[in-house]
Amino acid sequence: MRHSAQRPPSVVDRVLDLLGAFTAERPRLTLSELSRRAGLPLSTTHRLAGELTRRGALLRDESGGYRVGLWLWEVASLAPHGAELRESAMPFLEDLYEATHQNVQLAVLDGAEVVFVERISGRGAVNVLTRVGGRLPAHATGVGQVLLAHAPAEVQEEVLAGPLKTFTPKTISVPAQLRRVLADVRRDGYAISDGQVELIALSVAAPVHDATDEVVAAISVVVPAEGTDPRTLVPAVRAAARGISRVLGAPRPRGREW
CATH class of the missing domain: 3.30.450.40 (GAF domain)
Structure with a gap:
């Protein structure tokens, strides 16, 4: 998380914190793990994860775990030198x-x-x-x-x-x-x-x-x-x-x- 005490995190900050919780070592996270690693309340994490899942930025498996979705890969492929x-x-x-x-x-x-x-x-x-x-x-x-x-x-x-x-x-x-x-x-x-x-x-x-x-x-x-x-x-x-x-x-x- 890169916010300061002077400026509360915006919605964009929270979304990026959520996505930044995933790593190569932890590609799959439960809702509680997402909440803890992103430093967000569980209710906020549930709401944002649901919206990101509907947009294809996250994938939710049958056991309730979340992974990064292919939509993010499609967007990332447009980056310079991609x-x-x-x-x-x-x-x-x-x-x-x-x-x-x-x-x-x-x-x-x-x-x-x-x-x-x-x-x-x-x-x-x-x-x-x-x-x-x-x-x-x-x-x-x-x-x-x-x-x-x-x-x-x-x-x-x-x-x-x-x-x-x-x-x-x-x-x-x-x-x-x-x-x-x-x-x-x-x-x-x-x-x-x-x-x-x-x-x-x-x-x-x-x-x-x-x-x-x-x-x-x-x-x-x-x-x-x-x-x-x-x-x-x-x-x-x-x-x-x-x-x-x-x-x-x-x-x-x-x-x-x-």
Whole structure:
């Protein structure tokens, strides 16, 4: 909940609190759980959940539990960098997956976090925490470092101001170190994030440009950290990112290594 004592929650606040009660770990909630997690009275929760169910934003199963409805997915697919980006990227993500049989991801930046909009994974791929629609702090991920490196200065400074969440002993947690990493990413055109979210995995990421030459997304492949030389993956990841960029109409300016 993000309201203050000075301003009581509006109806929109209450609806968003209700929807925000669902998580990947808790995709199904009873009415009482919804009420408790959203911080709303049971009567208010019952009324709002009923209205959202009638609109298709929530689904109610036979035992009375609630889940997020498909109508919300339809609306979310209209978000910037949604369906068009995913459709443009999929052939290249699939090629990258066939070349590695590991986790292949497409992400966009939202403030200090990355949102994963697509992921392909195989049965034998290394375990990752990501999921489609999931978020992670940008500073700790390969795709996030790529996106931060090309983000506006004010976004970078907000992230550098911290705090920088630590997942493992390898997670970048010092602003000066992150600043150096972002400079390296801008210079090299790719990022390698080794064991920063999980010690068993590393990622290689590269930027995706749109028709205005802005970096609008990043792709990565996540592989086992042990026994992998990430430099061998850089050409394939950058080639996939360039392919997506071309489909999005990105120009090919002099000086960029394509």
